[in-house]
Amino acid sequence: MKILIADDHSVVRKGLRSILVDSYPHAQIEEVGDAMELINKVAKEEWTVIISDISMPGRSGVDAIKQVKEIAPKTPMLMLSVHAPEQYAVRCIKAGASGYLTKESAPEELVKAIEHILTGKRYITPDIAEMLADAYGEDIDKSPHELLSDREFEVLKLIAAGVSITEVAEQLMLSVNTVSTYRARILEKMHMHTNADMIKYAIKHNII
Numbered sequence: 001m002k003i004l005i006a007d008d009h010s011v012v013r014k015g016l017r018s019i020l021v022d023s024y025p026h027a028q029i030e031e032v033g034d035a036m037e038l039i040n041k042v043a044k045e046e047w048t049v050i051i052s053d054i055s056m057p058g059r060s061g062v063d064a065i066k067q068v069k070e071i072a073p074k075t076p077m078l079m080l081s082v083h084a085p086e087q088y089a090v091r092c093i094k095a096g097a098s099g100y101l102t103k104e105s106a107p108e109e110l111v112k113a114i115e116h117i118l119t120g121k122r123y124i125t126p127d128i129a130e131m132l133a134d135a136y137g138e139d140i141d142k143s144p145h146e147l148l149s150d151r152e153f154e155v156l157k158l159i160a161a162g163v164s165i166t167e168v169a170e171q172l173m174l175s176v177n178t179v180s181t182y183r184a185r186i187l188e189k190m191h192m193h194t195n196a197d198m199i200k201y202a203i204k205h206n207i208i
Contacts, residue, residue: 002045006038006052007045007080012103015108016161017081023111033057035064039196042071049114054081054088057171061088062095065093069096076117080106091150099123144190145205152189155182159195160202 001024013031018127020029029113032038034057042050050068054061061079068077076098079125089100098117101109113123124132148156151172158168169179192198200206 001048003027003029003036004041004047004050005031006033006035006050007031008033008053008054008056012053016106018036019107019110035061038064039067039071042068044073046134047071047075049118050075050077051110051114052077052079052097054079054083054092061078062091062154064095065092065095071205074122078113078117078123090131091153093122093124093128093132095150100128143205145207147202148186152182152186154200155179156202157207159186160198161185162199 003020003024005013005016005020007016010033013033017029017031019028030041038050038052038056041047052061052064052068056064056197061081065077065079068075070099073096077096078099078101079088079092079097080101080103082103092100099113099122101113102121116123145153145156154172155168158171159165163171165176165179165183168174171178174182186198187193190198190201192201199208
């Protein structure tokens with residue numbers, strides 16, 4: 001059994017490794033610290049399961065899922081995040097992830113989730129199942145930020161967190177002009193006018 005852990009915090013990686021070693025003492029467990037390392041590892045080797053943080057340096061977590069699934073479509077991928085499920089869970093599942101856990105629940109649910117996704121099924125908690133059902137409903141019932149593309153949502157979160165357009169471009173490896181275009185689309189879709197409007201919205205909806 002080969003397990004790949006991807007997280008930019010070494011303390012988190014060590015904690016996950018400790019949990020996994022107890023349940024899978026003979027497993028080969030390797031670690032990477034960013035999205036590019038993750039993608040390179042997947043391109044070079046086959047893995048039984050991948051456990052990855054949603055927010056790592058290099059590129060958006062949803063983009064990383066899509067790239068991993070292009071390279072290794074049959075490899076189950078379990079996403080971990082400090083973010084509440086309503087922020088990222090549906091986007092991750094739609095992108096191809098096999099499950100989504102908050103880091104808070106990981107110590108209790110990690111092994112259970114792995115065992116479940118290794119059977120070929122998705123590990124979806126009842127609250128995420130409800131979100132998925134809602135996500136396939138009518139757009140009229142959705143909040144404005146749920147109508148954004150994955151990339152637009154990433155840009156919204158960063159701008160609302162006070163990150164400059166230049167820094168957003170660096171973090172997402174895009175041009176400043178491209179980020180500015182995304183910003184304009186976000187404002188149009190959400191019927192807003194300024195970054196301050198985005199910040200107020202993000203705080204109100206617990207996006208940041």
